[in-house]
Amino acid sequence: MMERKYLYLDYLTCIGCETCETVCAFIHDGSPNIRIYVTENKQYVPINCKHCDDAPCLRVCPTHAIYRDEDGAVRIHEDKCIGCLACLQVCPYGVPFYSLKVKAITKCDMCAERREEGLEPACALMCPAEAIQYGPLEMVLELVKERRAKNIPEHQRELSDEELKKSIVSGYSVL
Amino acid sequence: MRGMKFSFLCRSKPERTGKRVAIIGAGPAGLTAAGYLVCKGHDVDIYDKMPEPGGLMLFVIPEFRIPVERVRLGAKELEEEFEVTYYPRTKVMEGEREDEGDEFYERIVKLSELKEKYDAVLIATGIWNVRRIGIPGDDLEGILSPLELLFWIKGHELGYVPKEKVPDLEGKRVGIIGAGLTAVDVAFECNRLGAEVEMFYRRTIREAPAGAYEINILRNRGVKWFELVTPKRVIGENGRVKAIELLRTRLGEPDETGRRRPIPIPGSEFQVELDYLVFAIGMAPTPPVNGSYIATDRRARIVVDSRHMTSVEGIFAAGDVVNGPTKVGRAIKDGLYAAVSIDRWLRGEL
Ligand SMILES: Cc1cc2nc3c(=O)[nH]c(=O)nc-3n(C[C@H](O)[C@H](O)[C@H](O)COP(=O)(O)OP(=O)(O)OC[C@H]3O[C@@H](n4cnc5c(N)ncnc54)[C@H](O)[C@@H]3O)c2cc1C
Numbered sequence: 001m002m003e004r005k006y007l008y009l010d011y012l013t014c015i016g017c018e019t020c021e022t023v024c025a026f027i028h029d030g031s032p033n034i035r036i037y038v039t040e041n042k043q044y045v046p047i048n049c050k051h052c053d054d055a056p057c058l059r060v061c062p063t064h065a066i067y068r069d070e071d072g073a074v075r076i077h078e079d080k081c082i083g084c085l086a087c088l089q090v091c092p093y094g095v096p097f098y099s100l101k102v103k104a105i106t107k108c109d110m111c112a113e114r115r116e117e118g119l120e121p122a123c124a125l126m127c128p129a130e131a132i133q134y135g136p137l138e139m140v141l142e143l144v145k146e147r148r149a150k151n152i153p154e155h156q157r158e159l160s161d162e163e164l165k166k167s168i169v170s171g172y173s174v175l
Numbered sequence: 176m177r178g179m180k181f182s183f184l185c186r187s188k189p190e191r192t193g194k195r196v197a198i199i200g201a202g203p204a205g206l207t208a209a210g211y212l213v214c215k216g217h218d219v220d221i222y223d224k225m226p227e228p229g230g231l232m233l234f235v236i237p238e239f240r241i242p243v244e245r246v247r248l249g250a251k252e253l254e255e256e257f258e259v260t261y262y263p264r265t266k267v268m269e270g271e272r273e274d275e276g277d278e279f280y281e282r283i284v285k286l287s288e289l290k291e292k293y294d295a296v297l298i299a300t301g302i303w304n305v306r307r308i309g310i311p312g313d314d315l316e317g318i319l320s321p322l323e324l325l326f327w328i329k330g331h332e333l334g335y336v337p338k339e340k341v342p343d344l345e346g347k348r349v350g351i352i353g354a355g356l357t358a359v360d361v362a363f364e365c366n367r368l369g370a371e372v373e374m375f376y377r378r379t380i381r382e383a384p385a386g387a388y389e390i391n392i393l394r395n396r397g398v399k400w401f402e403l404v405t406p407k408r409v410i411g412e413n414g415r416v417k418a419i420e421l422l423r424t425r426l427g428e429p430d431e432t433g434r435r436r437p438i439p440i441p442g443s444e445f446q447v448e449l450d451y452l453v454f455a456i457g458m459a460p461t462p463p464v465n466g467s468y469i470a471t472d473r474r475a476r477i478v479v480d481s482r483h484m485t486s487v488e489g490i491f492a493a494g495d496v497v498n499g500p501t502k503v504g505r506a507i508k509d510g511l512y513a514a515v516s517i518d519r520w521l522r523g524e525l
């Protein structure tokens with residue numbers, strides 16, 4: 001197995017510019033997997049699959065249509081999906097959606113096709129604010145800390161490495 | 176830190192097509208279009224009037240939102256890995272017009288010249304014209320353009336602007352009219368430089384385009400927030416700003432944007448003393464033409480068809496210069512789709 005990769009979206013650093021959503025839509029026929037939500041007082045929240053370490057969707061799927069690939073991405077076997085939406089019910093972020101076109105659940109696959117060609121997820125490469133980090137856990141941890149240090153004090157948090165790791169892996173099985 | 180990867184669609188430059196594209200404006204729209212076009216094998220030259228590529232992301236938006244290195248390394252990768260050539264401090268213009276940031280350019284090239292020299296041209300020159308409010312006294316000394324002020328502050332940090340040029344704001348009273356992204360960024364920077372900042376907005380915090388979240392951060396830092404007020408005139412003394420006279424407003428019926436229209440209340444005038452005043456009430460497109468050569472609409476936006484092509488065959492346009500003020504993501508989207516069209520047009524498929 002290759003080293004587990006993480007895709008971390010830092011709400012504290014995101015400026016809501018929608019670049020991630022744009023490039024994701026561009027490489028997915030106009031349907032983005034990552035989306036920016038805006039709260040009533042205009043805080044921007046990028047929402048995407050966290051490829052959780054202990055992924056509830058993967059555990060609940062009755063047909064084992066959800067699996068983890070060698071980089072750690074949580075993926076869908078489209079031909080095995082029966083569209084029961086059990087995964088959507090248990091996902092803490094409401095991420096999976098049913099695609100009438102594919103006739104299966106779809107969601108972020110951490111740019112699977114791009115990874116095969118040696119390219120990284122497009123959102124992380126293009127986010128101007130550097131709010132999206134991709135890579136092995138320790139690397140993501142360091143990059144998030146380095147980037148948060150540039151934030152204004154209101155967008156910084158006193159977190160231990162352990163606490164920040166929990167936020168990155170979203171599921172605590174590695175800890 | 177790594178740079179934005181504008182060429183995110185490929186690992187290295189494929190076989191060259193031999194086609195040459197000129198891009199005018201190295202903001203997010205222009206750089207992203209360049210990234211797409213080099214991935215398709217075209218040769219790209221980028222002209223920009225500023226000393227360095229990056230556009231508003233580099234010269235205006237504060238470091239805590241978009242780190243300088245993130246943009247710099249991204250632009251550099253296009254140059255080093257994909258042989259993009261930059262022509263900085265070069266203003267492209269057909270006709271004449273003064274825009275914000277003009278103090279940085281050293282030479283002028285005509286749009287029509289680029290059209291002759293290249294197989295295709297993309298215009299991505301943004302909105303570098305600050306709207307004037309048109310009230311008595313709005314040309315007094317001490318009234319600063321929000322873009323200029325932000326260029327000076329960031330340009331100084333980037334090493335392009337001498338210290339004398341940046342107004343010493345320590346302890347000064349700075350008034351800002353507006354509540355959009357620009358108003359808020361001016362407020363952050365002036366607050367950081369030690370000014371006493373007051374913001375004036377004609378609607379309420381709930382309608383403020385920058386959002387209550389950002390404005391409340393500023394208020395917690397001591398920025399004063401006045402809502403439901405609109406400027407009536409600027410009062411000067413010896414040619415310099417001394418105070419602003421404001422009228423209170425109330426909100427009426429929703430206007431065409433769906434927000435409730437502010438209605439000034441007669442007789443409610445009051446004055447606030449100030450040292451500097453910034454009108455951050457909007458910006459307008461700055462196409463590299465002035466009323467002729469390519470078609471623009473009455474709001475100065477470049478008119479394009481579904482292929483992002485302007486009224487001149489072979490000249491395309493993308494980003495804020497086409498759409499008016501938007502966001503980085505929208506400019507990037509436009510740059511990408513315009514580049515798709517340029518590539519197809521160069522291949523004779525469009
Ligand atoms: C203060 C401020 C804060 C903002 N904050 C945010 C934010 O937080 N999030 C967000 O998503 N968006 C924000 N925006 C909006 C965002 O910056 C723009 O939508 C985006 O940069 C537009 O990209 P562009 O490529 O079309 O143009 P620009 O970034 O404006 O780039 C245009 C380029 O063209 C060059 N140029 C102009 N005229 C000529 C000429 N005649 N010849 C040669 N070169 C020329 C300029 O030097 C510049 O480099 C902000 C804007 C401002 C002003």
Ligand code: SF4
Pocket residue numbers: 009013014015016017018019020021036046126127128129130131132
């Ligand atoms: S690209 Fe980055 S800053 Fe922009 S919306 Fe996405 S996560 Fe936020």
Ligand code: SF4
Pocket residue numbers: 048049050051052055056057058074090091092093094095096107
């Ligand atoms: S539970 Fe949701 S966020 Fe976690 S891996 Fe499954 S789809 Fe992704």
